[in-house]
């Protein structure tokens with residue numbers, strides 16, 4: 001297939017003003033009647049063309065007359081119709097097959113055929129699996145949807161919009177109608193039908209609308225929806241206060257399913273969630289999962305404005321809704337929880353997921369210039385880097401200016417399908433600033449390197465900071481341009497105190513923090529009246545998504561790690577120091593950085609004033625993926641060992657007695673409470689237990705055994721099981737079996753059991769994965785299960801997946817092939833675990849190459865998987 005290009009965008013020649021859909025629902029076969037009121041663009045002379053896939057066409061009529069076979073034809077997956085005029089009404093009737101739909105795109109069945117329910121997934125191009133339609137986001141229509149079904153089998157019938165009547169039909173059937181007054185693109189259409197229970201709550205918006213909030217789940221899960229309901233209410237309030245956005249329908253439905261390709265979907269008025277991102281209770285959810293539920297509920301709700309009321313003109317603009325909505329969700333989570341910890345979490349994710357993507361064969365700009373399969377572009381670059389770009393803009397405008405800008409953006413583009421230019425224009429215009437230089441960030445792939453070099457002139461009491469930037473060539477862009485990079489900075493004296501800043505050319509001098517924007521290749525900034533050689537704290541709060549290269553001495557990083565009041569930069573100094581320490585261990589050079597890192601952390605370990613969760617993060621060096629990113633030739637086993645060695649040094653420096661005493665103290669306070677302090681205690685307790693296990697595995701495993709038995713929460717239970725499984729295989733067998741039996745009927749808890757074991761490092765990893773595949777609960781048909789075992793193995797178990805003999809790659813490639821026949825979206829996403837293979841040391845590289853080449857040679861690959869594997873081999 002040929003790529004689709006942004007440069008080729010044309011406005012639609014035909015629009016659909018109104019859609020009427022009638023569904024005769026059935027598990028094996030559903031009939032869909034569609035009535036489209038067509039509008040023609042008088043400036044274009046194109047025939048009417050509609051998209052459809054896997055549709056059995058039963059009838060077609062135009063303006064009330066059945067169309068003769070000569071008046072329509074199927075061309076390249078499209079339906080071309082003759083004779084349509086502006087105002088014509090096209091009627092089609094098709095049959096689709098929900099139970100046979102394993103791709104989980106369009107209308108499909110969730111769960112067993114006897115008891116499961118029907119639901120839809122239309123983003124990005126699922127609507128064309130339901131009916132013939134101009135399936136593109138710039139075609140916005142009002143929808144009237146009527147559902148008919150057997151009442152006993154499908155007691156609950158839901159679609160987006162407001163309810164508009166319901167009633168009985170002959171033969172035990174019933175119907176329900178929904179009208180959505182807000183014109184929407186087809187990707188936001190949704191329906192749900194089946195046996196579901198609900199919890200509900202009334203909500204009154206700031207502008208006075210009464211809204212019924214309803215969360216739906218199968219009977220065994222409905223009691224686990226209360227946390228999501230609270231989170232939804234918090235999200236709605238927050239959006240009113242932070243962005244002045246109110247909800248705009250009389251009902252808001254949220255539905256949980258165990259069969260879903262992604263986390264959740266923002267269908268207008270009928271959000272559908274992967275159960276993993278909605279259900280939460282203390283017995284089966286970890287603290288991290290609670291925070292994820294809150295974040296995803298917020299994310300999907302916020303889309304109601306950033307995505308639904310203002311949608312995307314085309315899929316190249318995907319980050320317009322996703323980057324902005326991720327940013328909104330991050331700000332919300334920061335307000336609900338701890339802001340610095342949220343920032344640490346977000347930046348860690350960016351480095352772990354987006355940096356490797358941006359540095360390899362899958363690199364693409366936040367606004368790609370072309371694609372073959374749009375589902376492959378729901379990436380960390382579009383989402384996470386996109387959010388960083390919005391954050392830079394928000395930082396540049398300040399809180400009040402950004403709000404002025406978003407108010408104008410929403411007002412001006414309400415009901416429209418907008419572009420990234422529309423976003424920058426509104427933000428800029430509301431503030432009298434030209435933001436077009438930031439557009440370059442959207443069009444250029446690769447992570448910029450920011451070099452910083454400081455020189456102190458004691459005689460003149462001047463500190464000169466030279467900043468320069470460079471983005472490596474790649475992604476078909478041999479020459480990268482200079483980007484505007486906001487650098488928030490401060491200077492510290494040798495005593496760890498902030499120094500007042502007197503920056504040449506800046507009016508607001510005397511404060512202790514400034515932002516400079518580097519918008520050329522190199523720039524020098526001179527600070528006056530600097531009494532002693534300062535230590536710069538750069539990119540505070542991570543003010544731009546770049547890689548900072550600064551030749552700090554270890555003791556300078558230790559000073560920032562100890563004193564920087566910017567929680568993020570404090571952690572960042574620790575991360576940089578840990579990287580230096582790893583380098584020293586790898587190269588056998590003098591271990592000053594190892595000592596500096598361990599000494600600083602040992603002192604912080606004793607600091608009673610430090611937050612438990614910041615301490616837990618400080619005690620965590622960069623992960624193996626991040627460490628691998630810095631190497632030109634990657635040996636995953638070596639990196640794993642170096643990181644373990646580094647942790648060992650830290651554990652020794654703190655000492656067994658202190659670790660043991662801290663563990664006991666934290667364990668004594670253990671409860672199931674969800675407040676911030678209790679969560680922080682659990683987090684720190686786990687870090688401490690892991691460090692203790694490096695020094696005294698027997699003692700750590702004794703603690704873990706007790707902790708597993710008496711765990712009041714899933715966080716404690718899973719933490720204990722992890723330590724046991726890593727340090728004492730024999731002793732872990734019994735609790736692993738106990739967990740397996742205890743949670744036999746809880747799919748989400750079972751996923752954690754699979755994932756925990758898929759992550760265990762070392763030689764036995766592959767055999768373990770194969771044994772787990774033989775567990776009766778394992779299936780490739782459920783995306784959560786496939787991700788839990790195979791995805792976790794490939795992306796979360798570097799030493800297991802990257803076996804020197806290539807057996808990890810071979811097994812994985814075979815499974816991708818099997819998965820591709822069932823669910824191409826999931827196969828393609830999991831295939832990205834091979835990213836970075838070109839930098840592996842020669843034996844592994846050859847083995848990975850062989851597996852990828854074998855995969856590429858298959859003639860029946862989906863477009864999804866073919867694109868990823870093809871790009872990987874480019």
Ligand code: HT7
Pocket residue numbers: 121123124260261262263264265266299300303322378
């Ligand atoms: N907008 C959604 C993206 C999406 C999706 C969701 C579920 C299944 C398939 C999907 N394809 C794309 C999710 C979001 O960003 O909110």
Ligand code: ZN
Pocket residue numbers: 299303321322325
């Ligand atoms: Zn989203």
